[in-house]
Amino acid sequence: MTDTIASPRAPEAPTISGSVRGYAERVRGGDMGALPAVFGLVVLCTVFSILRPSFLTPGNFANLLTQGAAITVIAMGLVFVLLLGEIDLSAGFASGVCASVLAILLTEQGLPWYVAVLAAILTGVVIGAALGTVVAKLGIPSFVVTLAAFLGFQGLVLLLVKGGTNISIRDQTIVAIANKYLPPALGWALLALGVVGYAALQLLRARKRASRGLVSDPIALIAARVGALAVLGGVAVYILNLERSRNPAVVSLTGVPVVVPIIVILLVLGTFVLRRTAYGRHLYAVGGNAEAARRAGINVDRMKISAFVICSGMAAVGGIIAASRASSVDPNTGGSNVLLYAVGAAVIGGTSLFGGKGRVLDAILGGTVVAVIENGMGLMGYSSGVKYLVTGAVLLLAAGVDALSRKRAAATGLR
Amino acid sequence: MxxxxxxxxxxxxxxxxxxxxxxxxxxxxxxxxxxxxxxxxxxxxxxxxxxxxxxxxxxxxxxxxxxxxxxxxxxxxxxxIEIVYQDLALCDNLDIVQNMFLGREHRRGIVLDEDTMEEMAARTLESLSVRTVKSIRQHVSSLSGGQRQTVAIAKAVLWNSxxxxxxxxxxxxxxxxxxxxxxxxxxxxxxxxxxxxxxxxxxxxxxxxxxxxxxxxxxxxxxxxxxxxxxxxxxxxxxxxxxxxxxxxxxxxx
Missing domain, CATH: 3.40.50.300 (P-loop containing nucleotide triphosphate hydrolases)
Known part of the structure; x- marks a missing residue:
């Protein structure tokens, strides 16, 4: 009994300083979490705002959010696959295939938008089920399966859009997703709802745990979290509600982009699934130790297939957002750098490529970093070549941080 | 007997x-x-x-x-009948409670009932007079070999085996x-x-x-x-x- 410390039933009273110390200890032990992404975001934003004042304008802020939306959503789906230690290289073109399905149903078939959206997402689900089944049942590494799918879907998009024509989308609802904005009052109302809901949830949980004699977060920590959310959200909504039209007399341009609440809803849903359901718990378990999960009675194959289904389903949503932003679908939708940016976003945000570690929030943080680089470097007038080089360097840096923190964690016995 | x-x-x-x-x-x-x-x-x-x-x-x-x-x-x-294998079968990236209930989680509706699981895990560890872990919410990766074995055994005992x-x-x-x-x-x-x-x-x-x-x-x-x-x-x-x-x-x- 050399390492006796304390009874598990008599934990030290939780305090703010204790929580801060615990966090610092985790970071030093190699569990950096979102820290690198947040740090990178602050540095990038500072540099760009100093070098290009136009970076800080409300117009550019709104632009940045819609620019990064599609990649962020695809990255959110990728987190589920990465959690298992697998990868989906076809998510980009899967989003392209789904966007093509959407465009064809809207224009050639003239179906209503909700049918087209449903069909696009269903296409994603079928793609995911197929990929997952091949990976899980045949045991081909996901890298190879999805690389094949990457090539195949590229061809499928070409066939769907008939060899490279550009299908333009005129459906107002679809176009609105990435090109329209909420009324300012609605933006504030949604933020208030979100903050109050978050606060209520946190307080309720803390009270319930305290009443059962379990360790609960100190009230000051909850207040700090809720306060941070309110301040950050408040500043964002305030800026987005400023007039950003060059000529407000002709056309007014204010409000939160429609796509933002969509991403927030996906974030809340994804986080709920991963943190509060048995399914999410099992995903982490399979990613951490597949053999242990199997012995615990978890159907590992089914977990793999479902993760690919979620990934491709989210890719479909990303494809719809991309189609909306461009108001069209062409053979390059979801192509070129989309997939690599999405994987980069997830990894930069702190999701491990080795499985077992990651959050949906990571994808949003990483997606923002990628969007800021793309947007800021564009404003600075750099060519695409330089942008690719910088993004590649950042991805390598993020993967390096991941690998190094794992090494460090192994040394300190934490992960 | x-x-x-x-x-x-x-x-x-x-x-x-x-x-x-x-x-x-x-x-x-x-x-x-x-x-x-x-x-x-x-x-x-x-x-x-x-x-x-x-x-x-x-x-x-x-x-x-x-x-x-x-x-x-x-x-x-x-x-x-519960078997604790040599290679323990614990997930490093999950905490003690999560490992003990892996695959047999308590839930209310579709939501995990963390509080009940935490209480049961604490009670089981207490009944085994295990006082060597700082918090039952710490990751298994941070435990020593003996502590990991303890968790694996506690996991087996949890089910009225x-x-x-x-x-x-x-x-x-x-x-x-x-x-x-x-x-x-x-x-x-x-x-x-x-x-x-x-x-x-x-x-x-x-x-x-x-x-x-x-x-x-x-x-x-x-x-x-x-x-x-x-x-x-x-x-x-x-x-x-x-x-x-x-x-x-x-x-x-x-």
Whole structure:
């Protein structure tokens, strides 16, 4: 009994300083979490705002959010696959295939938008089920399966859009997703709802745990979290509600982009699934130790297939957002750098490529970093070549941080 | 006292290789039964037959005096038989509570009932007098070898199990941690569980066990009370299958 410390039933009273110390200890032990992404975001934003004042304008802020939306959503789906230690290289073109399905149903078939959206997402689900089944049942590494799918879907998009024509989308609802904005009052109302809901949830949980004699977060920590959310959200909504039209007399341009609440809803849903359901718990378990999960009675194959289904389903949503932003679908939708940016976003945000570690929030943080680089470097007038080089360097840096923190964690016995 | 688990005349072959010959084995509640034998004697196979991973070819499997048929690990788990394998099967990236309930989470609706699980885990660890972990919400990766073994054992005990089988629980541990785990093994038996301890370490075996069952080349050489046997006798049973009046004569149980 050399390492006796304390009874598990008599934990030290939780305090703010204790929580801060615990966090610092985790970071030093190699569990950096979102820290690198947040740090990178602050540095990038500072540099760009100093070098290009136009970076800080409300117009550019709104632009940045819609620019990064599609990649962020695809990255959110990728987190589920990465959690298992697998990868989906076809998510980009899967989003392209789904966007093509959407465009064809809207224009050639003239179906209503909700049918087209449903069909696009269903296409994603079928793609995911197929990929997952091949990976899980045949045991081909996901890298190879999805690389094949990457090539195949590229061809499928070409066939769907008939060899490279550009299908333009005129459906107002679809176009609105990435090109329209909420009324300012609605933006504030949604933020208030979100903050109050978050606060209520946190307080309720803390009270319930305290009443059962379990360790609960100190009230000051909850207040700090809720306060941070309110301040950050408040500043964002305030800026987005400023007039950003060059000529407000002709056309007014204010409000939160429609796509933002969509991403927030996906974030809340994804986080709920991963943190509060048995399914999410099992995903982490399979990613951490597949053999242990199997012995615990978890159907590992089914977990793999479902993760690919979620990934491709989210890719479909990303494809719809991309189609909306461009108001069209062409053979390059979801192509070129989309997939690599999405994987980069997830990894930069702190999701491990080795499985077992990651959050949906990571994808949003990483997606923002990628969007800021793309947007800021564009404003600075750099060519695409330089942008690719910088993004590649950042991805390598993020993967390096991941690998190094794992090494460090192994040394300190934490992960 | 009737044994909680009793095997009679178990045979098991893998293809042309017969691994278990006519094995009798009984496990009593409140006792630690040490299962010893050299490498390849059939310890693992016997345990896997008990745990339902391998189906037996012939022989009787009695649980609580009743004949049962075990066809899958699930059947064994339902009877209350839990096996703690050598490689622990814990997920490093999950905390202690999450590991203990892995695959059998309590939920309310579709939401995990974390509070109940945390309480139950804490109560189980407390009942085992485990006081070595800082917080039951810490990740398993941050635990020492002995603590990990403790969690794995607590996980097995959590389910009101009647028989807990430990496959070399002290093989990778230091002196202090071995003592800690052996103490826990003894406590399990004192609580009325039937414990089967597979071990190569005679010191461990004599320290905690009530009975010793020695396998020799797939046959049960002898099952004796620990107090009746000596260190040397057991070693002889393991290495040659017989010792004085005990053990096999010409490959047949005496």
């Amino acid at each position: 009737t044994p909680v688990l009793e095997l009679r005349g178990i045979d098991k072959s893998f293809g042309p290789v017969q691994v278990l010959h006519d094995v009798d084995f009984s496990v009593h509640p409140g006792e630690v039964t040490a299962l010893v034998g050299d490498n390849g004697a059939g310890k693992s196979t016997l345990v896997k037959c008990i745990g339902g991973i391998h189906a037996v070819d012939s022989g009787e499997y009695l649980f609580d005096g009743k004949n049962v048929h075990i066809n899958s690990p699930r059947d064994a788990a339902e009877l209350g 009647k028989v807990v089988i430990l496959d070399e629980p002290t093989a990778a541990l230091g002196v202090a941690q071995t003592a800690q785990v052996l103490e826990l093994v003894r406590r399990l038996a004192d609580q009325g569980l039937a414990v089967v301890l597979i071990s190569h370490n005679m010191n461990d075996v004599f320290a905690v066990s009530d009975r010793i069952a020695a396998l020799y080349l797939g046959r049960m050489a002898a099952q004796v009370r620990t107090s009746d046997g000596t260190h040397a006798q057991v070693v002889e049973l393991i290495t040659s299958g017989r010792s004085g009046d005990l053990g096999l004569t010409n490959g047949v149980s005496a």
